[in-house]
Amino acid sequence: MFDGTGFPLLSDSAAGMTADDGLAALLRRCAERDPLALRALYDAMAPTMLGIALRLLRNRPHAEETLQDAFLQIWRNADRFDTQRGSPKAWMIGILRYRALDRLETEKRHTGTDDLPDVAAELPVDIEDSRALSGCINELPENWRRSVMLSYVEGYSHSEIADLTKTPLGTIKSWIVRSLDALKKCLER
């Protein structure tokens, strides 16, 4: 029992269960209209999702409204989550991101007068369990990498990145397209 020797479960930590399995099952329960499952999803994911929304919107009230909208949409569309299709975390975070982008588009937050966020200081980001992506991101030339981070993490558009970095728009577009191509190839290696 508690003899301090051998906790086989610890080496087999999740006993076959992953957090993703749990989230996917919670989404199924939301699809069956179990509101308790929504609360559990919220407890598990809301802090992560608010952090992401804040980076995109840089406005706490807007970020919290977006988080709220995202959870209402998760509740209403839970039956559309397809386990075969992918990760429940990616699905939920995707919903949040697209709602945040809606907000960015309507509010035209980025006026071109923003200071350039010091994304370089944050790279390589602390990407646990994703050495592959981290490695591939770091293989990109610095300008490309910065453009990817400014768009995905900070929510800037092509033209905003061009303004911020004082780089021609066509060059930014080309860096992004090449970055996507390079990342895809790198991750498939």
Place this chain on the structure above:
Amino acid sequence: MSDLVAPPPDRAGLYVLGLLRGQERREFEADLAVDPVLAMEVAAWEVRLLPLSLAIAPVEPSEAVWLEIQRILAPRESAGSVPVPASLRRRPSWRESFWDNVAVWRGIGGIAIAAALAIALLRPQPVPAPGLVAVLSSKAGPVFTVALRSDGGMNIAPVGSIKPPPGKVWQLWAVAGGEKPVPVGFVSAKPSILPAHQIPADLRKPNILMAVTVEPPGGSPTGQPDTPIVFAGPILPINGGA
């Protein structure tokens, strides 16, 4: 990287980066709705880039966010006011001591975890730390959910309605591999909030086993568990990758 010819734009990738805007985005989303291949490409990019999102520091929402969600869904879909589904009300046969039977623990699946998580924390409470949870299960299924807060406290919610044996209490332990169990509080048949710093910081991490034993009131007199584990489960990260 030295390609001279630019590759064709990857619309799915641009969409997931957030770089399709306005009309371009609306057209893409219209295509997406009717093109399963495109939807798969988008999902693949969402998964590829997910670690960048998960690397962003979590921020705890104010309580008002959940209250507003609840208000909007009420009364039709009142979150938190619906009785526990019958399927979750099973009473685990905790008379059995099964600690020695590792296969039992291995057999407790993700559904059980989710079912238990679904019961967690119905009222506005301190929001847990970003995604550290443990589901304490018996052979028959989940019994408690434990959500760890960043301050070392815990929100604990029972699944169903079992009680400890008459005259006994349930004592909660945190166990690191090869180490003596550390008592971290008590759980009861009701939802409870254990105060901050109940769990030492070095035990507040994935794969630490949370376990419950039946002890006399006040806890084990020896400071160590004297009886078999009745429920247990490892701390799991919600954000720890698939």
